[in-house]
Structures are given as C-alpha cells and as structure tokens.
Amino acid sequence: MLSQQEADSLIAELKEIREISGPIAFPQPGDRQKLDLVSTDGAHSFIVDISRKGYMNFVKKCTYQGRFQKDVILLRLDVDGPEHTNPDGETLPRTHLHIYREGQGDRFAIPVPPDMTNTSDLFQTLIDFLSYFKTINANDLEIETVI
Numbered sequence: 307m308l309s310q311q312e313a314d315s316l317i318a319e320l321k322e323i324r325e326i327s328g329p330i331a332f333p334q335p336g337d338r339q340k341l342d343l344v345s346t347d348g349a350h351s352f353i354v355d356i357s358r359k360g361y362m363n364f365v366k367k368c369t370y371q372g373r374f375q376k377d378v379i380l381l382r383l384d385v386d387g388p389e390h391t392n393p394d395g396e397t398l399p400r401t402h403l404h405i406y407r408e409g410q411g412d413r414f415a416i417p418v419p420p421d422m423t424n425t426s427d428l429f430q431t432l433i434d435f436l437s438y439f440k441t442i443n444a445n446d447l448e449i450e451t452v453i
Contacts, residue, residue, distance in 0.1 A: 308378060310408040317372075317380050317406070320346040321441045329448035332429060333358045335367075343441060350374065354439065356432060368428050370435040379412040381405055383435050385425050390415045401425050 308316070324342040333339045335358045343352040355371040372381040382404040384390065390398045392414050403419060404412040418425060422434040429449045436444035 308374075308406070308408065310406075313378075313380060313406040313408065316350065316352075316374050318440060319350065321352055321439065322346055322443050323436075323441060323447060326443065326446055326448075329450045331450045332356065332432070341436075343439075346442065352380075352439075354436065354441075366426060366428065368431070370432060372435075372439045379404070379406065381435075381439055382412050383418070383422070383425075383431070384415075385428065385431060 321343040324344055330339060330341070333356055338355060338357040338359055341354040341356070343354060344350070345352070351374075353373045353376065355369070355373065357369040357371070358367065366386045368385045369387065370381075370383040370385075371379055373379055383402075384404070385401050387400055389400055390402050390404075392398070393410065398415050398417060401418055402415040403417070403422075404415045406412060407414045419438060421438055422431060425431050432449065433444050433447065436447070
C-alpha cells in the first residue's frame with residue numbers, strides 16, 4: 307500500500323506514452339485498450355486503461371484508469387457509469403473522478419475537474435485524462451475515430 311505522499315508524488319510525476327507508432331484503436335463497446343507510460347526519468351512504469359466493458363446499453367460509458375505497479379489505481383475517470391457513493395456518504399453523478407486515498411484505494415471520487423471540459427467526447431476525454439495524469443506527449447496520440 308502506498309502512502310498518500312507517495313501516491314500524490316506518482317500522480318504529479320511527468321510521464322510519457324512509451325511508444326506512439328501510429329494511431330491507437332479506441333475500444334468499441336465491450337472492449338478495452340491499454341497504454342504503457344513511463345516517468346520522464348525512467349524510474350516508474352504506469353498503465354492507462356481505456357475500458358468500454360459493462361453496461362452495454364450506455365453507448366458513451368467509458369472508464370479511463372491510471373495505474374502504478376499493475377494493481378495500484380491512482381486515478382479512475384468513470385464516464386456515464388452509475389452514480390457513485392463515497393464511503394462518507396457523499397453521492398456523485400454518473401461521471402466522476404476517483405483519486406487514490408491512503409487506506410481507501412480508489413473508493414473516493416470527486417466531481418470531474420474543470421480541465422476535462424467535454425466528457426461526451428470520449429476521444430478528447432482520453433487526451434484530457436492523460437494530461438491530468440501528467441502525460442507530456444498526450445497531444446501526440448492519434449486515435450482511430452471509429453466507434
């Protein structure tokens with residue numbers, strides 16, 4: 307388990323998508339895609355998942371997840387999923403951002419940050435999520451636009 311200070315430091319660390327060798331296929335409903343990231347100093351590896359699994363009747367449902375060491379979820383953006391209730395009883399709308407909290411993992415969420423301006427555009431939301439996760443080459447990512 308990470309301390310809050312360690313998690314905050316990992317989230318704030320500048321990252322790069324490892325290899326951008328052409329457009330990525332944005333997942334169709336029911337599928338998922340993975341991006342490998344590395345800190346700019348090469349010390350840490352990260353994974354960003356793009357998942358369209360579950361709740362097939364929601365065409366825009368998507369989850370973007372930033373992980374460390376394969377299983378530590380640092381950030382998770384749920385777009386058009388179910389409402390979320392935090393352990394303290396606060397209820398958030400269907401689109402919200404989970405942020406690692408020491409001792410709680412990703413159980414707490416916050417409203418979508420203002421940096422993520424248009425969550426109905428799943429491609430732009432991916433770029434916004436990557437930027438929020440401090441991915442310096444997020445804007446270099448080409449996305450196949452077939453949904």
